[in-house]
Amino acid sequence: MKTLRLTSNDRAILLKSSFLGRLPRSTSEAVIEDATVSTHEEDDVLFRQGDGIDEVFVVLSGLVRLYRVGKDGREADLAVLQAGEVFAESAIFLGHHATASARAAEASIIARLDGRRLRQLAVSNPDVAQAFIELLCHRSKMVEDLLAQDRLHTAPERVANYILSNCPSGSTSFSFRLPFQKNVLAGKLGLAPEALSRAFSKLRQSGVVVRGRMIEIRDRHALERF
Amino acid sequence: MKTLRLTSNDRAILLKSSFLGRLPRSTSEAVIEDATVSTHEEDDVLFRQGDGIDEVFVVLSGLVRLYRVGKDGREADLAVLQAGEVFAESAIFLGHHATASARAAEASIIARLDGRRLRQLAVSNPDVAQAFIELLCHRSKMVEDLLAQDRLHTAPERVANYILSNCPSGSTSFSFRLPFQKNVLAGKLGLAPEALSRAFSKLRQSGVVVRGRMIEIRDRHALERF
DNA sequence: CGCGTCTTTGATGCAAGTCAATCGCCGTGG
DNA sequence: CCACGGCGATTGACTTGCATCAAAGACGCG
Numbered sequence: 001m002k003t004l005r006l007t008s009n010d011r012a013i014l015l016k017s018s019f020l021g022r023l024p025r026s027t028s029e030a031v032i033e034d035a036t037v038s039t040h041e042e043d044d045v046l047f048r049q050g051d052g053i054d055e056v057f058v059v060l061s062g063l064v065r066l067y068r069v070g071k072d073g074r075e076a077d078l079a080v081l082q083a084g085e086v087f088a089e090s091a092i093f094l095g096h097h098a099t100a101s102a103r104a105a106e107a108s109i110i111a112r113l114d115g116r117r118l119r120q121l122a123v124s125n126p127d128v129a130q131a132f133i134e135l136l137c138h139r140s141k142m143v144e145d146l147l148a149q150d151r152l153h154t155a156p157e158r159v160a161n162y163i164l165s166n167c168p169s170g171s172t173s174f175s176f177r178l179p180f181q182k183n184v185l186a187g188k189l190g191l192a193p194e195a196l197s198r199a200f201s202k203l204r205q206s207g208v209v210v211r212g213r214m215i216e217i218r219d220r221h222a223l224e225r226f
Numbered sequence: 227m228k229t230l231r232l233t234s235n236d237r238a239i240l241l242k243s244s245f246l247g248r249l250p251r252s253t254s255e256a257v258i259e260d261a262t263v264s265t266h267e268e269d270d271v272l273f274r275q276g277d278g279i280d281e282v283f284v285v286l287s288g289l290v291r292l293y294r295v296g297k298d299g300r301e302a303d304l305a306v307l308q309a310g311e312v313f314a315e316s317a318i319f320l321g322h323h324a325t326a327s328a329r330a331a332e333a334s335i336i337a338r339l340d341g342r343r344l345r346q347l348a349v350s351n352p353d354v355a356q357a358f359i360e361l362l363c364h365r366s367k368m369v370e371d372l373l374a375q376d377r378l379h380t381a382p383e384r385v386a387n388y389i390l391s392n393c394p395s396g397s398t399s400f401s402f403r404l405p406f407q408k409n410v411l412a413g414k415l416g417l418a419p420e421a422l423s424r425a426f427s428k429l430r431q432s433g434v435v436v437r438g439r440m441i442e443i444r445d446r447h448a449l450e451r452f
Numbered sequence: 453c454g455c456g457t458c459t460t461t462g463a464t465g466c467a468a469g470t471c472a473a474t475c476g477c478c479g480t481g482g
Numbered sequence: 483c484c485a486c487g488g489c490g491a492t493t494g495a496c497t498t499g500c501a502t503c504a505a506a507g508a509c510g511c512g
Contacts, residue, residue, distance in 0.1 A: 068374040076377035078370050090363035099367050100374075122359065126348075129355035133348065136362035137316035141325050143369040144304050148294040148326075150376055151302035151416050154499070182459070190377050192501055197460050212509075380467065408491070418469055423492050438477085 006037055006111070010060050014111055017058050018138070019086040022131040031121065031128070035111045046102040046110065047088070054096045054115035057088045062108025063180055065187065066100045077187040079142065080105065082179060089135060092118060105184050150190050158189050159199040160226045163208065167217060175216040182213075232263055232337070236286050240337055243284050244364070245312045248357040257347065257354070261337045272328040272336065273314070280322045280341035283314045288334025289406055291413065292326050303413040305368065306331065308405060315361060318344060331410050376416050384415050385425040386452045389434065393443060401442040408439075 006014075011032065014020055020028040037060065040046065047053050049068060057064075059081050066079040066087055078100050081087050091098050092115035104110075121128040149158050162185070167174050178185060186196040200210045206226055207218030217223060232240075237258065240246055246254040263286065266272065273279050275294060283290075285307050292305040292313055304326050307313050317324050318341035330336075347354040375384050388411070393400050404411060412422040426436045432452055433444030443449060 070378035076374050094363045123352040132359050137320045140366050147373045148302055152296035
């Protein structure tokens with residue numbers, strides 16, 4: 001891990017991030033004033049569940065997995081975060097402890113915003129408070145979605161829903177590129193990699209073609225019925 | 227369902243609720259000024275996923291299940307809420323749509339707080355914004371906990387953890403009363419009732435005795451090891 | 453071209469859901 | 483007071499979905 005300065009590209013991503021993107025430009029510029037940046041290699045651990053942290057993290061590039069570990073060492077993903085996404089935001093309000101561990105799933109660049117300063121801003125500036133509230137609402141909804149998927153759907157159904165969520169509702173046929181390795185997708189969906197593979201091959205008969213990271217949907221409606 | 231006025235007992239519960247309890251007394255008194263109250267019988271639906279709602283709900287007495295339904299009609303619980311707990315708080319910030327359905331799991335009394343007024347307060351009063359932020363942080367953590375439990379632990383382990391979470395860490399032996407029917411507990415843990423039953427009987431050999439709603443733990447440490 | 457890594461496929465085992473039958477508890481009414 | 487009926491809880495038998503282990507196949511990169 002190496003610490004460095006903010007490039008102008010980094011600034012652009014920060015300003016469009018799921019948190020700062022909700023703020024008026026002047027405010028967000030002020031917030032990133034003292035941001036720090038660090039680079040991490042694949043598999044670097046950013047923090048562990050229970051660690052004391054007082055920062056909010058933003059992915060500038062790369063991929064971060066948020067997970068909990070069971071006592072046998074297995075890791076269950078709670079979220080997979082891409083450029084522009086924010087994480088660990090509740091730690092700064094909740095006893096300054098990480099509620100999960102975080103690890104780079106590929107080489108990544110991460111920005112950190114000081115927790116104390118953000119808390120001050122949240123009281124003095126209603127826009128900042130509002131942005132936090134909306135961010136947290138989205139976070140809750142994300143996790144609720146995951147939980148509901150886990151409890152209601154089988155592996156092929158979860159995969160179908162994931163594909164559909166990456167698919168514009170207009171067109172009947174469509175194709176897109178997975179934003180990460182199948183390995184990581186499996187984790188995000190709460191599946192073993194083998195189960196993901198089998199799910200894909202079951203979906204082939206509903207018109208889903210997988211080649212490498214490219215996913216092709218021949219008939220959106222066949223998938224929805226699934 | 228019947229609408230009625232706030233009793234003084236209701237007020238006391240509201241003021242200690244997970245949301246209003248974080249506010250200075252003068253503020254929280256103002257917030258509940260225009261609260262409305264309604265009673266519901268067991269199995270009454272309060273709202274369905276996707277319904278337009280612009281209120282925050284507080285359980286005054288009884289029990290409410292928050293759930294999503296799969297397309298086969300099965301219901302997966304996202305939370306089970308008791309007196310003093312707040313729900314649907316993110317709807318008022320997130321497009322005024324319920325992200326889940328809610329149903330009384332037993333006869334219940336529910337208070338409603340006007341969404342528009344709360345949003346106004348959240349911008350004008352930093353304390354209110356802060357209370358929302360903390361509430362949402364807790365909500366996220368709750369759901370994350372559930373997801374992690376589902377993904378990392380077997381049924382008996384989840385039940386053991388549930389028991390431990392109702393158990394003071396000091397004493398080695400302990401007993402308590404389930405706050406609701408086993409049926410409901412099963413739903414909350416993401417299990418079929420039969421699976422919960424089997425889990426309990428597996429835990430008997432670790433010193434857990436179940437009689438009706440009473441749970442008795444003979445040796446806390448045996449459970450922790452499980 | 454060859455090697456390592458990611459992915460797929462196959463075989464097997466276990467956890468939990470489902471269906472069905474029984475049990476226990478409690479309240480009702482004879 | 484006891485018999486009955488109803489409902490929640492338990493138990494058993496079976497099925498299913500997924501994890502796991504092992505091996506082979508595909509892909510990318512040096």
